[in-house]
Amino acid sequence: xxxxxxxNGFVFDPVIGIRGDIADxxxxxxxxxxxxxxxxxxxxxxxxxxxxxxxxxxxxHVAGPKVNVGRNFRPEDKLxxxxxxxxxxxxxxxxxxxxxxxxxYNYARMGYTTVxxxxxxxxxxxxTHEEIRDTPILDQGAYPVFGNNWFVLExxxxxxxxxxxxxxxxxxxxxxxxxxxxxxxxxxxxWGWGLNxxxxxxxxxxxxxxxxxxxxxxxxxxEYLGLPHSMHIHxxxxxxxxxxxxxxxxxxxxxxIRPRSKFGRDQVMHHTHVQFHxxxxxxxxxxxxxxxxxxxxxxxxxxITIDLGAVTLDETTTMTADGPFEHxxxxxxxxxxxxxxxxxxxGSGVVPYIYSPSIKVCAIQWCIxxxxxxxxxxxxxxxxxxxxxxxxxxxxxxRIMKWLMSEEARxxxxxxxxxxxxxIDATNLAGIDRELDLYEIAQMTRAGPAKALGLxxxxxxxxxxxxxxxxxxxxxPNEPYAPDxxxxxxxxxxxxxxxxxxxxxxxxxxxxxxxxxxWVNAKVNENPQVMRDVREKFLRYYTVTLNNYEVSxxxxxxxxxxxVDATQ
Amino acid sequence: METVxxxxxxxxxLYLEADNITPDAFAGKKVEEIADLHVYVxxxxxxxxxxxxxxxxxxxxxxxxxxVINGDLSRVxxxxxxxxxxxxVVNSDLDMxxxxxxxxxxxxxxxxxxxxxxxxxxxxxxxxxxxxGNYLGAAYRGDWRGMSGGKIIVSGNAGSDIGxxxxxxxxxxxxxxxxxxxxxxxxGRIVIKGNAKSRLGGQMVEGEIYVFGxxxxxxxxxxxxxxxxxxxxxxxxxxxxxxxxxxxxHRKRKGQTIYxxxxxxxxx
Numbered sequence: 001x002x003x004x005x006x007x008n009g010f011v012f013d014p015v016i017g018i019r020g021d022i023a024d025x026x027x028x029x030x031x032x033x034x035x036x037x038x039x040x041x042x043x044x045x046x047x048x049x050x051x052x053x054x055x056x057x058x059x060x061h062v063a064g065p066k067v068n069v070g071r072n073f074r075p076e077d078k079l080x081x082x083x084x085x086x087x088x089x090x091x092x093x094x095x096x097x098x099x100x101x102x103x104x105y106n107y108a109r110m111g112y113t114t115v116x117x118x119x120x121x122x123x124x125x126x127x128t129h130e131e132i133r134d135t136p137i138l139d140q141g142a143y144p145v146f147g148n149n150w151f152v153l154e155x156x157x158x159x160x161x162x163x164x165x166x167x168x169x170x171x172x173x174x175x176x177x178x179x180x181x182x183x184x185x186x187x188x189x190x191w192g193w194g195l196n197x198x199x200x201x202x203x204x205x206x207x208x209x210x211x212x213x214x215x216x217x218x219x220x221x222x223e224y225l226g227l228p229h230s231m232h233i234h235x236x237x238x239x240x241x242x243x244x245x246x247x248x249x250x251x252x253x254x255x256x257i258r259p260r261s262k263f264g265r266d267q268v269m270h271h272t273h274v275q276f277h278x279x280x281x282x283x284x285x286x287x288x289x290x291x292x293x294x295x296x297x298x299x300x301x302x303x304i305t306i307d308l309g310a311v312t313l314d315e316t317t318t319m320t321a322d323g324p325f326e327h328x329x330x331x332x333x334x335x336x337x338x339x340x341x342x343x344x345x346x347g348s349g350v351v352p353y354i355y356s357p358s359i360k361v362c363a364i365q366w367c368i369x370x371x372x373x374x375x376x377x378x379x380x381x382x383x384x385x386x387x388x389x390x391x392x393x394x395x396x397x398x399r400i401m402k403w404l405m406s407e408e409a410r411x412x413x414x415x416x417x418x419x420x421x422x423x424i425d426a427t428n429l430a431g432i433d434r435e436l437d438l439y440e441i442a443q444m445t446r447a448g449p450a451k452a453l454g455l456x457x458x459x460x461x462x463x464x465x466x467x468x469x470x471x472x473x474x475x476x477p478n479e480p481y482a483p484d485x486x487x488x489x490x491x492x493x494x495x496x497x498x499x500x501x502x503x504x505x506x507x508x509x510x511x512x513x514x515x516x517x518x519w520v521n522a523k524v525n526e527n528p529q530v531m532r533d534v535r536e537k538f539l540r541y542y543t544v545t546l547n548n549y550e551v552s553x554x555x556x557x558x559x560x561x562x563x564v565d566a567t568q
Numbered sequence: 569m570e571t572v573x574x575x576x577x578x579x580x581x582l583y584l585e586a587d588n589i590t591p592d593a594f595a596g597k598k599v600e601e602i603a604d605l606h607v608y609v610x611x612x613x614x615x616x617x618x619x620x621x622x623x624x625x626x627x628x629x630x631x632x633x634x635x636v637i638n639g640d641l642s643r644v645x646x647x648x649x650x651x652x653x654x655x656x657v658v659n660s661d662l663d664m665x666x667x668x669x670x671x672x673x674x675x676x677x678x679x680x681x682x683x684x685x686x687x688x689x690x691x692x693x694x695x696x697x698x699x700x701g702n703y704l705g706a707a708y709r710g711d712w713r714g715m716s717g718g719k720i721i722v723s724g725n726a727g728s729d730i731g732x733x734x735x736x737x738x739x740x741x742x743x744x745x746x747x748x749x750x751x752x753x754x755x756g757r758i759v760i761k762g763n764a765k766s767r768l769g770g771q772m773v774e775g776e777i778y779v780f781g782x783x784x785x786x787x788x789x790x791x792x793x794x795x796x797x798x799x800x801x802x803x804x805x806x807x808x809x810x811x812x813x814x815x816x817x818h819r820k821r822k823g824q825t826i827y828x829x830x831x832x833x834x835x836x
Binding site: 073074075076077079084334335336352 | 611708709710711712817
């Protein structure tokens with residue numbers, strides 16, 4: 001197969017510990033190799049350019065029924081955004097909820113090669129995998145949601161960790177899922193009664209269990225199995241003034257628990273889109289940033305990782321399995337709303353949203369997302385995200401990099417806010433002069449997320465033996481540049497290789513790649529009780545049979561199975 | 569003001585999507601350059617000159633450019649889309665989306681127009697000397713931002729769903745209208761000089777509808793308040809005032825709750 005040598009670029013790679021020095025990167029077949037191992041490589045001249053591993057996104061909503069509801073009920077999101085087929089590129093459309101095709105291409109343009117779908121309703125796993133299959137280039141996995149699942153609630157009510165683990169293993173296999181996702185634990189189930197769980201001790205109606213028990217139990221089940229990724233949580237009370245205390249309470253549930261995984265991660269809890277969970281005040285009038293309190297906790301506890309959920313100040317489409325939150329949001333902005341209950345498992349909602357720089361709350365939210373990144377002491381545990389499309393479309397990642405790397409760019413934005421002074425009073429961003437460098441950006445977007453996913457053996461760096469995912473950006477960090485140059489360069493990779501295949505050449509997409517779907521096959525001891533419970537629930541409650549539930553092989557034409565042995 | 573004249577010489581096999589027929593696209597161009605502007609037929613891209621004879625000259629800016637179009641244009645869409653100034657006169661019937669998202673200038677159609685005329689219109693004037701189809705001055709499918717400014721005048725009748733999600737501007741219908749008027753509106757004014765059918769102002773939170781003729785059925789969400797005398801902008805007479813839609817949220821201004829208003833003429 002092909003050999004490539006990417007010569008003389010400024011390389012930023014936390015895995016081999018190289019901080020912008022000039023180095024050559026060699027690719028043979030689908031892996032990185034030592035430069036001495038390539039005999040007759042095709043040479044890519046990267047002199048004066050930036051070289052980084054392919055980006056890894058731990059949390060984005062890019063496939064599945066809720067994303068598709070967003071596409072269907074927002075035709076205006078596609079208005080004037082269609083692009084006809086050209087070359088190998090298929091027709092694309094959409095801005096905040098792009099088509100699967102555009103999702104793949106636009107991530108690739110930013111130099112991203114791995115993207116995790118953050119919430120898969122198990123009942124609709126087939127739909128999710130159909131969309132993943134139709135998303136070109138990217139390696140993807142999907143996290144089934146567990147935090148409102150009747151099996152989980154019933155087992156954990158009785159502290160049955162082993163049964164929970166057996167069910168988790170079964171469901172990961174049945175849905176071809178990657179990790180344990182928890183969304184508003186107990187709250188989405190309570191929404192079925194028109195209620196919510198607003199803190200971690202608020203009991204779930206009927207099930208007589210608290211969010212704290214659900215979260216702690218799922219962390220324990222996750223570590224019982226030793227899964228590649230940790231439990232991945234969107235905590236209770238998202239988006240409300242004063243919710244930072246709920247977030248800290250949720251963090252504390254991980255105290256004293258260490259990872260029991262062979263996949264090299266250090267965390268037992270990944271808390272997602274923390275921007276939405278770092279709010280002070282008790283109303284929208286005195287709404288303020290509590291990012292320092294939140295990030296202080298993260299800085300001092302190495303068994304937690306987070307991603308930002310940074311607000312990008314765009315018109316976007318919010319979507320989450322947190323049904324009650326979406327109802328709350330439509331009551332606030334009076335825009336259209338879709339809501340659904342997924343029998344026995346979860347729910348979801350979708351509402352369009354405009355983060356306007358002229359609205360004080362939106363501007364404060366923007367500050368909070370950036371504060372979290374700029375106050376973080378360990379960029380290997382704090383990842384760049386927008387909770388796409390909730391806080392903004394993923395295509396704005398390069399703009400977030402610009403804000404993180406340039407105080408000037410941040411100040412320009414702050415000065416343009418309508419309520420500039422009030423926003424400065426309610427936040428800390430204006431007093432932060434830190435500017436991240438490209439090494440730290442590589443930690444937040446490559447090495448860090450790959451490690452937290454338990455995938456550092458294939459992704460996140462340029463070390464020999466890793467999959468050859470690498471981007472070359474037309475950006476010289478050693479020459480003077482304007483803030484906007486950062487955004488321009490990282491929006492359009494000059495070259496991109498995905499598992500050794502050149503996907504982008506001279507900024508043009510030249511291949512639809514060799515996408516793979518990752519899933520975790522956890523082997524556990526036979527558990528007749530759990531299998532009997534599964535059969536019984538399908539007979540009594542589910543509207544489908546087991547045969548119409550499990551995701552069979554043809555949904556994953558190119559699977560990448562990660563085997564976990566939890567038998568004992 | 570310079571004038572460009574387009575004369576239809578070949579009919580398209582399907583429909584012609586001609587959003588390039590605007591003073592903005594024509595301004596500062598020579599006749600040959602105008603003939604080279606693209607139009608779509610289905611998914612095929614063509615030259616404007618394949619369908620139209622182009623003559624005259626364009627002004628240097630949109631404001632100084634007038635376009636006169638002759639021939640049978642009943643299969644041409646998107647004329648005047650997003651135009652910001654200047655003038656278009658169409659001497660024919662037209663298909664959908666004339667003046668959609670227009671921001672300024674004037675379009676005069678001497679004929680009937682199909683649906684979605686003036687969709688999402690922000691400013692300018694759209695004058696239709698004929699009948700209009702459905703969704704006149706409405707929002708694009710799915711959007712909550714309908715007509716927000718400008719003026720639409722229809723001498724004949726209009727179809728259903730006019731002014732959906734309207735937030736500003738004015739629509740004047742010389743004749744009758746079909747069902748669903750100003751659904752979801754949050755502002756603007758619709759004047760119907762003929763008769764209306766039913767479902768006027770459904771989910772309307774702000775804005776005004778004037779009906780000079782009959783209303784087949786008033787929405788149950790509208791309540792009669794009082795009779796009022798009005799004499800303004802060509803609206804003169806004694807009207808019965810209804811307020812609604814009472815099933816919706818309504819904001820307050822200076823302590824007063826703002827409602828959508830329907831005025832029905834009692835006597836001229």
